[in-house]
Amino acid sequence: MTDMLGGLAQEVVSGIALGCIYALIALGFTLIYKATEVVNFAQGELMMVGAYVNFFIVTALLDIPMLDGALGFLLAFAGAVAFAFLFGTFLDLIINRPLKDEPVFSVIMATISMAIILRAVMALIAGPMTRLPLSPFGSGVIKVGGLFISVHDLFIISSAIVLVCGFYYFFNRTKWGIAMKATSEDPMAASLVGIPVKKVYRNVWIFSMVVATIGGVLLAPRTLLDTNMGFLGLKAFPAAVLGGFGSVPGAIVGGVIMGVIETVSMGTLSFYFPWVKEINDIVVWIVLIAVLMIRPAGILGREEIERV
């Protein structure tokens, strides 16, 4: 009995780590949705691009004797974030600007085709091989009261918490954050009160690309780096919806719930129903649909009340 409980606790812990990964991606979805009401289907691919850029710089720096350790990693990380700034600006320029008067549906389709393009371009540049980047935090494991957790997972969890708190503060307390919220309510009214709407849009895309890069850099050592990494975006999408699309704390709530459900159901149910392969996928979706039936805007999402 204690054995089973211990196993369950271990699964919950690894579920939380997995959930924080989802939360990092979901946060990117949330940022863009919050300001532009666009669901960015390329979020997973943006993460992949960020991870690859970081990996390329790290391998390039390996040859320089001074820079093959932590310093090199930090430099590479800074480089990847700088690239994220440029790339975010570029995405705003080619996706958001030309389509700003089109229905949201078209913009979503544009992000889907952007996802296809990015995956193909990355495959052409990087080749079909799967890479294994080393974790900058080493491969240590901490044991707390019979539970194991790797140092790397701890970093993932803490950075997810830091980012979510940071963005929560940003959206509720700072001038730019409130300007972004106002823009999503009504771009016309926002520009009338002097909010530079174009700049807001650009910053949103940059932020979300930076968040994606941070997520990608943290994820790559855990999930292996190949061009299919972007499909994680499709799994983080339900997490974002479960927590409430457009809600910053919702990203981490939804992510953790999804992650825990996934690992726990994999650990327990697949034992009793061996004939259903990957039962965790089904359970995740059923939970999601059930939650949406009860709370149509997700757990922390606010239902939009329309004025007629």
Added chain:
Amino acid sequence: MKGRYDEENLKWIAPLIILVIVLPFLLRGATFSYRYYLYVLNIAGIYTILTVGLDLLSGYTGLISLGHAGFLAIGAYTSAVLVDQAGVPFGLSLIVSPLITGLFGILVGFPALRISGMYLGLTTMGFGFIVRRLIIALRTWTEGSAGLEVSKPVLFGFTFANDWHNYFLIYLFVIVVVVFARRVMKSKIGRALMAIRDSEHAAQAVGINLVRYKLFAFFLSAVLAGLAGVLFAHTMRFISTDHFDILLSIYFLIMVLVGGVATIYGAVLGTLFIVLLDFLAIPLFKDWLASFMAVQVADIQSLIFGCIMFLFIIFQPMGLYGMWLKMRIYWKLFPFNPKIKQT
């Protein structure tokens, strides 16, 4: 009531139907590999039946579905199991399987009464995932992920033995479905659905029963997808879960969008365009590219596909049908074109 533009559209229908009938003969006369072209056209035809249904649901009613591959799968597997394992004749399965798929459509439609927008897109996407998993789980009937071989379609004692026969079977349904969808959308039902898309509150205020019409939209769309599924199973003669990927659902939406949202003809054009691009144009192009670049062919294929999609959405958001309308107006006004300012 018939408007002026209705009659103008009708003028094109007879020549188009004749073209559909003559096309395979033209192809046989013109090329050696006409069987492959027919195969591609058949796929396009099957997908057209589905995308017309998707256009009714997502284009006209505004209920986004990212799970239509799931309906396609249900139709295909239901018919395969009914015909090959329960001994139901194909003709009966052609009616029963779409109706069963329609029931699933109503089941998926219930969440749509409360959920809207991207949340609904996600729910339907979840439905697509669950269908795939269930097909793998029910392997007593479906052979799991190994795939299932399906018998040839037999109708009134006639066996549709090859792509040549299948072409006429499929395009008969395409024409019926397109005409039917046009008529439905011009009827009271279609106008009610469009009213729901434009404003649910206003629609409710003028007495449109939201529950009934939304469920009906899902039912109709799923029936058409199920019909496409039946034809898919029996003309491709092999189905497996790989044929009903989540990406396929997204591609269906892209087809509707490229053709032009909320115009039945747009769905037809978009599907033809994407399928022909995917099966005919890109293979030609990629061989040429691969001849001087040492890269994975599949990557180039998806790169070109993605780029065309992207450029299309940026520069031609009204879709192919919108392009055609613009061209028609341009020709009609020819020497006296007003300069249309793009806003």
